[in-house]
Amino acid sequence: MKVPFKPGTLIYPLPAIMVSCGNSPENYNIITVAWTGTICSDPAMCYVSIRKERHSHDLIKETGEFVINITTEALAKATDWCGVRSGRDYNKFKEMHLTPQQGQVVKAPLIAESPLNIECKVVEIKELGSHDMFIAEVVAVNAEEKLIDKSTGAFQLNHAKPLAYSHGKYYGLGEKLGSFGFSVAKRKK
Amino acid sequence: MKVPFKPGTLIYPLPAIMVSCGNSPENYNIITVAWTGTICSDPAMCYVSIRKERHSHDLIKETGEFVINITTEALAKATDWCGVRSGRDYNKFKEMHLTPQQGQVVKAPLIAESPLNIECKVVEIKELGSHDMFIAEVVAVNAEEKLIDKSTGAFQLNHAKPLAYSHGKYYGLGEKLGSFGFSVAKRKK
Numbered sequence: 001m002k003v004p005f006k007p008g009t010l011i012y013p014l015p016a017i018m019v020s021c022g023n024s025p026e027n028y029n030i031i032t033v034a035w036t037g038t039i040c041s042d043p044a045m046c047y048v049s050i051r052k053e054r055h056s057h058d059l060i061k062e063t064g065e066f067v068i069n070i071t072t073e074a075l076a077k078a079t080d081w082c083g084v085r086s087g088r089d090y091n092k093f094k095e096m097h098l099t100p101q102q103g104q105v106v107k108a109p110l111i112a113e114s115p116l117n118i119e120c121k122v123v124e125i126k127e128l129g130s131h132d133m134f135i136a137e138v139v140a141v142n143a144e145e146k147l148i149d150k151s152t153g154a155f156q157l158n159h160a161k162p163l164a165y166s167h168g169k170y171y172g173l174g175e176k177l178g179s180f181g182f183s184v185a186k187r188k189k
Numbered sequence: 190m191k192v193p194f195k196p197g198t199l200i201y202p203l204p205a206i207m208v209s210c211g212n213s214p215e216n217y218n219i220i221t222v223a224w225t226g227t228i229c230s231d232p233a234m235c236y237v238s239i240r241k242e243r244h245s246h247d248l249i250k251e252t253g254e255f256v257i258n259i260t261t262e263a264l265a266k267a268t269d270w271c272g273v274r275s276g277r278d279y280n281k282f283k284e285m286h287l288t289p290q291q292g293q294v295v296k297a298p299l300i301a302e303s304p305l306n307i308e309c310k311v312v313e314i315k316e317l318g319s320h321d322m323f324i325a326e327v328v329a330v331n332a333e334e335k336l337i338d339k340s341t342g343a344f345q346l347n348h349a350k351p352l353a354y355s356h357g358k359y360y361g362l363g364e365k366l367g368s369f370g371f372s373v374a375k376r377k378k
Binding site for chain 2: 001002003004005006007008009010011012013014015017034035036037038039040041042043044045046047049068070073076077078080081083084085101104110112116117118126128129130131133138139140141142143144145146148155157158162163164165166167168169170171172173174175176177178179180181182183184
């Protein structure tokens with residue numbers, strides 16, 4: 001039985017990513033975002049939606065750049081903390097013992113402790129209401145070398161235990177239920 | 190150690206949602222989408238990105254409506270199948286034994302077997318390349334009554350075992366690592 005519920009934002013589970021921004025060590029900042037995702041495969045494009053009043057909002061608007069850092073179970077506490085605290089009050093890299101690292105293309109720092117850093121350049125800012133959507137192109141990707149299978153060259157993101165955010169709670173991934181296409185595969189795995 | 194990887198769409202874990210569309214039983218269809226997410230909290234807005242050549246693309250473009258149906262571990266096979274097969278060749282509701290149900294506002298059907306159905310109206314279609322992004326407002330939400338806590342009125346989405354999609358594989362949620370704000374909570378749970 002279905003009952004009406006107030007219209008809201010209930011698409012889950014989502015990634016809980018750390019967005020790093022700034023263009024010099026003095027203004028480096030991190031904000032945690034679940035309102036993020038892929039919007040196009042070719043070209044590779046994504047978005048992050050951020051409230052206007054957040055410290056990172058203006059940093060990203062001014063620099064036109066940010067980095068999406070995939071988080072892991074081991075980073076759960078830092079992920080939560082960077083979403084709750086403000087860069088106006090804290091140096092988040094220092095407080096959370098995270099290491100800024102030079103990217104390939106953008107001046108915004110990578111978070112070294114993340115297994116995958118996606119460098120992004122903003123192509124449009126859409127004002128929607130509570131949040132502005134930063135629409136971006138992926139300009140470079142940095143992957144943890146240990147997670148690349150030496151024989152196949154495949155990046156094994158799921159070996160890093162990525163972190164999910166679902167309706168107010170953080171989770172690791174559970175049981176693997178199948179690979180894309182498993183429902184029509186001729187041989188069962 | 191980080192190594193460059195080809196720029197791509199590597200934000201994970203994502204929701205694996207079933208999008209239902211059409212405006213009469215003859216053209217009802219379902220497409221599975223991971224390129225989806227929340228883009229604004231107030232007003233509640235979301236998106237789905239769909240390749241132009243998909244059957245549902247034109248249905249949603251013509252009707253300006255769709256429904257996001259949260260999927261669960263129990264729906265993993267149907268979720269995968271609806272992403273692989275085309276509505277040009279199959280009646281997906283019938284093939285997957287899913288039940289179309291009348292929504293509150295839109296003509297597109299809810300999937301009764303999903304624990305949460307989010308009715309959406311398209312406000313803009315952005316052509317990005319391989320995918321068009323359908324930007325939408327949430328106009329109604331339908332929740333499984335059994336998942337609403339009778340004492341608090343809270344909807345317990347995570348009790349439905351929502352399905353995640355991460356880098357080519359479907360997963361259930363694993364260990365709960367904390368609630369939003371746990372890193373600054375005064376009393377530990």
